[in-house]
Amino acid sequence: MSDLVLSAALPGLTCVMAMLTAAVPVTFAIGARLTFASSFVLCAAGAVIDLTALIGGAFPASITLPLGLAGQSTVLSLDGVSAVFLLLVLLSGAAASLAARDDHGHPMATAAALPGFIAAMMLTLLAADAFALVAGFEAMSLASFILVVTNHRDDSVQAAGRLYIGMAAWSGLCLIAAVALLAPHGAGFAAMRAAPPEIWRASVILALALLGPGSKAGLVPLHIWLPAAHASAPAPVSALMSGAMTKVALYVLIRLVFDLAGPAQPSWWGVPFIMLGAMSAVLGALRANMETDIKTILACSTIENVGLITVGLGIALAARGADVPPLAGLAMGAALLHVLAHGGFKTLMFLAAGAVQYGAGSRALQRLGGLIHRMPITAGVMLLAAASLAGLPPSAGFASEWMLFQSVLGAVRLGGLAFQVMACVLAALMALATALAAAAAVRLIGVVLLGRPRSPGAAEAHEAGPPLRWAMLLGGLGVVLVGLFPGIVLSLTRAATSTLVHTTMSDRAGLFGITTASEAPGYAPLFILALLVGAALLIGTIMRARAVQGHRAAPLWGCGFDASPEWQPHGDPLAQYGGSSFAQPLRRVLGHSLLAARESVDMPSPGETRAAQLSISLQDPTQTFLFSPVGTVREFLSGLTDRLHFLPVRQVLTLMAAVLIGLLLYIAVVEQL
């Protein structure tokens, strides 16, 4: 590959970004459908350029633009880390743009904000100075806020939008503070790297990075905006937010902590990552089992997966600090592979959820069912993505989670007894999280795709339109490729891994599989696939051979209910085993303590004719332990102020006199000392 092509990569990507930005005002002239089409073409072209750069490996490249703050220019640069994340953003953006062409009456605001959103994410990834980074991050928040409140006439959407913009402002503030602490000698990344912060300043930066960009990524404890915002946005936007935006936030976290804070950070820096990651993973997966809105379920699963990635980052950080390069490379590779895998399958999952929402007219589990018959393509794609979500081999999700578990098991070597105990607890928590995620995937598939339709809309569901279908099929192809050739994908992250942890996985990742050490046995997805196919064929043959020939009709067992009425020959479909029923055991075992899940039965007294009602309430621990107390304090303070406003005349006078005398007393005491 010629050097010319490689040197043109960054200018090419900058052009793509500029044209996506230009699409924002042009939308109102050319219309929504053409905007989505051009956004798709631009994203696809950008992805090809970025892939070329990743394969060619000409890093780092940088250009200086004569834009930005007065008297300063903006520096953009492309290195291995940003190229990996850029690939995800562009592919996810292409899929979302294509899917958005499936017209469901998106307002023009959505059409205008979507390319701007993608461009803002690109700016965040390409930024090589503090101003561009913050500008990109804030533009990303703003554009996604506009997209989240697309259906702003709905009250729940408004509430979600308010929470989202509040949390976005919070994470922006934390990011600005962290960047300001990093940049005493200049705002360029090069100047920051040249003067890494000393340990106390660095620790504050670590905390700010985890609270700011971490909250944007969906890390506990500030993940609370994520399920509401993802459920409120139109499906292509949720796909982009969950698949790409949370990863861009992780990129900022990685950039700040791994790169700009300097390479000589202590081993314990990994511990907060590991703890928050494990908490996010368990909480997200558990909530995914409890929620009843399919997009909320997927959003909670995003929290879980961001947690898993963060655990990988934590182990990489700890291993880098303890100077164990093979483990650092493995954990970093696992994290980056999971970034790509999750970005792919979650984009796919949200697109499929959108197809279900538009095709069957609802996102609520209790109104769906049996869609596999009426929406075969959507159902197939959903099954594929759900296999990744559940971490089944040989899916994309399994490869990265396998590597992640290998690095968790390896992390036992990193520290003393305390660290070893933590690693063991971590392994148990991650096993719990992935098992819960698998249960959530089974519940989602079982309730949405299988069984009988629970509403007329689901019974009359129609398949997605051609653009959305193509977006899902192309995305599905990508996810299958990532699953079958994780070694190839890992080799794309070579430059990123060597930038961040100064080692690579290149000796352990190949065409046929990945290993944890150069001579150790590893994971070969193609062989696993062959084994699975072989086993399935064998079982199929045996079953066919041993099956009883012919069949006979028999009356249905009514599960103890009366005979069904004629218009419902199979009974009321709502009496089927549903989402809430599936969740009940987990809710009673884990949800009671972790999610404050409560069940209450409203039983009519004898003689009343109304129906009995079982209601379930859940509350996120962040709401219980953080937001509610903060709200209580705020209420208390405003109540106090209110009382001040309505004090009796003499008390107002007394208060003023007391303040005056207090100040005089202060002066007197200070003068005596």
Added chain:
Amino acid sequence: MEHIGFGALSYDFAHLLGGVMLLLSFALLSQRRIAATIDTYALQALTLSIAACWQGYVQNEPSLYLTGAIAFAAKAVIIPLMLRRIVRRLHLSATMEPALGIFASMALGVALVALSIMVVLPTTIQAQALTREDLALALSVVLLGLLMMITRRTAFTQVIGFMSLENGLILAAVGVAGMPLVVELSVAVLVLVGVVVFRIFLRRMNVQFHSLDTAHFDRVGSTHR
């Protein structure tokens, strides 16, 4: 100008006048009868006007004579006359009940005087001795006026407390050389206007509630919640 300090006539006489004003403040604080309260206030204003004239003589500043004259005319004559008319017009009872006991308010007053001395003397070490003592006395008068405002129930005595507080402010102002005349004039006019407003206000209040107890306002305020 002669030396200013203990033993110098200018210092001693200014000190004496300030002390008389403080004493009258205590008298105001302990007074229960309305007529006597107004008389005490007029006496305090008279003392203030003498103090202003004395300062005019000591500082050789003719404008302070004008200040003294205004204080005498407005506060020692016109305002007390108006206050007596209000008492007659509104048929106020001759005595009034303080919200805080006399002994407690006197004790608080002594504490406030001690506080103002402890604040003023250390913070004004560079200033002239005359200014320092005068400022301490003036601050005491201000604080006692404030105390009177919060220990009395009726709006009428609160008004008198406020004007006694204002006397303290003028005392502080005349003690410091170089206070522009226009400021004093405007303060004096302001107080006069304030008294007129208070008069109208008190009359409306009496018509509305048949009382001058400010506790009536609390009930009005609470309806806005």
